[in-house]
Amino acid sequence: MSDIVLSRPVPVTTEPPLIRSLLIGLALTFVALFLFAPLVTVFVEALKQGWAGALDALRMPDAQAAIRMTLTIAAIAVPINAIFGIAAAWAITKFDFRGKAFLITLIDLPFAVSPVVAGLMLVLLFGANSTLGGWLIANDMPIVFAFPGIIMATLFVTFPFVARELIPVMIEQGRAEEEAALTLGASGWRTFFTVTLPNIRWALLYGVLLCNARAMGEFGAVAVVSGKIRGETATMPTMVEMFYNEYLAVAAFTLAAVLAMLALLTLLLKSLLEWRHADLLAATRRH
Amino acid sequence: MNIEIEELAKEFGTTRALHPVSLSIPSGALVALLGPSGSGKTTLLRILGGLEFPTSGRVLFGGQDATGLSVQERRAGFVFQSYALFKHMTVFENIAYGLRARKRRERPAEAEVGRRVNKLLDLIQLPDIGTRYPNQLSGGQRQRVALARALAIEPRMLLLDEPFGALDAKVRKELRQGLREIHDRTGLTTVFVTHDQEEAMELADLVVVMSMGRIEQVGKPDEIRAKPATDFVRDFTAA
Numbered sequence: 001m002s003d004i005v006l007s008r009p010v011p012v013t014t015e016p017p018l019i020r021s022l023l024i025g026l027a028l029t030f031v032a033l034f035l036f037a038p039l040v041t042v043f044v045e046a047l048k049q050g051w052a053g054a055l056d057a058l059r060m061p062d063a064q065a066a067i068r069m070t071l072t073i074a075a076i077a078v079p080i081n082a083i084f085g086i087a088a089a090w091a092i093t094k095f096d097f098r099g100k101a102f103l104i105t106l107i108d109l110p111f112a113v114s115p116v117v118a119g120l121m122l123v124l125l126f127g128a129n130s131t132l133g134g135w136l137i138a139n140d141m142p143i144v145f146a147f148p149g150i151i152m153a154t155l156f157v158t159f160p161f162v163a164r165e166l167i168p169v170m171i172e173q174g175r176a177e178e179e180a181a182l183t184l185g186a187s188g189w190r191t192f193f194t195v196t197l198p199n200i201r202w203a204l205l206y207g208v209l210l211c212n213a214r215a216m217g218e219f220g221a222v223a224v225v226s227g228k229i230r231g232e233t234a235t236m237p238t239m240v241e242m243f244y245n246e247y248l249a250v251a252a253f254t255l256a257a258v259l260a261m262l263a264l265l266t267l268l269l270k271s272l273l274e275w276r277h278a279d280l281l282a283a284t285r286r287h
Numbered sequence: 288m289n290i291e292i293e294e295l296a297k298e299f300g301t302t303r304a305l306h307p308v309s310l311s312i313p314s315g316a317l318v319a320l321l322g323p324s325g326s327g328k329t330t331l332l333r334i335l336g337g338l339e340f341p342t343s344g345r346v347l348f349g350g351q352d353a354t355g356l357s358v359q360e361r362r363a364g365f366v367f368q369s370y371a372l373f374k375h376m377t378v379f380e381n382i383a384y385g386l387r388a389r390k391r392r393e394r395p396a397e398a399e400v401g402r403r404v405n406k407l408l409d410l411i412q413l414p415d416i417g418t419r420y421p422n423q424l425s426g427g428q429r430q431r432v433a434l435a436r437a438l439a440i441e442p443r444m445l446l447l448d449e450p451f452g453a454l455d456a457k458v459r460k461e462l463r464q465g466l467r468e469i470h471d472r473t474g475l476t477t478v479f480v481t482h483d484q485e486e487a488m489e490l491a492d493l494v495v496v497m498s499m500g501r502i503e504q505v506g507k508p509d510e511i512r513a514k515p516a517t518d519f520v521r522d523f524t525a526a
């Protein structure tokens with residue numbers, strides 16, 4: 001009876017310890033080398049002349065104008081693209097129409113086109129050398145080398161983020177819950193706000209955060225369209241480049257550090273929200 | 288409320304989901320739409336509920352033309368095949384949804400909403416599950432919650448798409464009995480879709496046998512068994 005040897009159970013889903021530590025080590029090295037080290041360098045360089053040097057850099061009018069510019073762009077471009085992204089994802093997933101596949105490809109266009117090319121397209125379309133651009137400038141509504149052009153470039157470059165996050169989630173969820181709400185007497189708007197939106201809120205949040213990060217960080221398209229006019233159209237990324245080219249290393253890295261901190265703040269916000277709503281996330285997740 | 292279906296047809300692009308079909312459903316009847324996959328049962332049910340609009344033909348509710356009525360105006364209690372419960376709401380909130388969605392003038396006070404939801408939870412014999420989320424329920428419980436949610440709007444009729452489709456045999460039998468009781472108690476005209484002939488014959492007052500977008504026969508269960516109108520009906524109900 002007692003000759004059954006109770007061996008320690010071997011977990012079948014785990015790799016041998018050696019391979020495990022090798023994989024973990026590899027991942028950590030990669031993260032340290034390519035993500036962490038550059039980030040730390042930025043902060044180290046920014047503080048090379050101490051806090052005073054960094055603060056002096058931030059007091060420069062050009063730096064302040066660039067920060068204001070970038071925050072304004074994000075504040076305008078992100079909500080617009082969130083709304084357009086929801087509309088596009090909604091149209092694609094909830095309705096059947098001709099040209100749907102084409103629309104999906106079109107949404108990805110900004111990812112495929114180099115941002116510099118996107119900027120050039122706007123210059124060609126609205127610049128002083130085009131008929132439309134000439135007319136706009138004559139009527140005191142310049143787009144290129146001005147604020148509207150920067151917004152348009154940012155909108156173009158960041159358009160896919162929200163739609164891309166939402167489409168798979170909305171396809172997976174289908175239309176049944178919305179149809180149920182309608183049969184229960186809810187209007188289209190009520191259905192959207194009480195059923196659709198809660199179901200996509202996490203995907204929407206990720207999309208918005210990614211969109212925001214890119215809106216604040218975009219360089220190529222904005223550099224071409226804005227003309228990088230100091231104190232007027234320069235954004236944080238383009239201002240970083242200009243400082244750097246002028247050997248103002250502390251100013252360049254300080255501004256870069258602020259940009260990095262804005263990005264880290266976004267990530268922190270995301271984690272915080274996930275942590276606060278962990279129970280709800282678990283309850284509504286599908287099996 | 289009686290339902291009249293007159294020469295109703297539906298095409299999806301080039302697919303004919305429904306050839307012109309006509310059908311009279313007497314008030315208070317429990318009707319089964321029976322047929323194999325793709326025969327147009329769901330399409331007919333969705334047209335009744337206002338979720339799909341017919342290519343031609345008319346629908347009359349209680350003698351009134353309802354063809355152009357929006358899904359909200361139909362006030363049909365609809366139970367979906369996969370129940371379509373709102374995942375992010377508790378059972379209580381699910382059932383209360385229709386009452387809270389009413390126009391301010393017609394909306395009951397919160398206390399009254401609570402009273403009605405609890406009454407419905409008693410009706411489906413699950414009085415203690417109000418605070419749970421749908422993913423914390425068994426399949427049979429979900430089905431009953433979906434039924435309670437549909438009943439909460441005081442519907443003019445009850446429409447159910449394969450209400451027992453995703454459940455095991457024992458639960459199916461219990462819930463069949465449950466639906467029969469609820470139907471008898473509320474007196475609502477009820478139409479349910481099934482491809483299970485035993486279920487249709489056992490539960491329904493009137494069975495509508497469908498095939499390839501056409502109605503093959505309409506009759507009481509024993510009439511259909513005794514006198515199948517076509518070869519298809521005989522083969523399908525013999526199974």
Ligand SMILES: Nc1ncnc2c1ncn2[C@@H]1O[C@H](COP(=O)(O)OP(=O)(O)OP(=O)(O)O)[C@@H](O)[C@H]1O
Pocket residue numbers: 299302303304322323324325326327328329330331482
């Ligand atoms: N939205 C749609 N677009 C195109 N074709 C559709 C659509 N809905 C249904 N059909 C077609 O209409 C026909 C009838 O479908 P329906 O869903 O009514 O069948 P059913 O009897 O409910 O079948 P099942 O038992 O499989 O649910 C099928 O050929 C189906 O492919």
Ligand SMILES: [Mg+2]
Pocket residue numbers: 328329330480
């Ligand atoms: Mg069906």
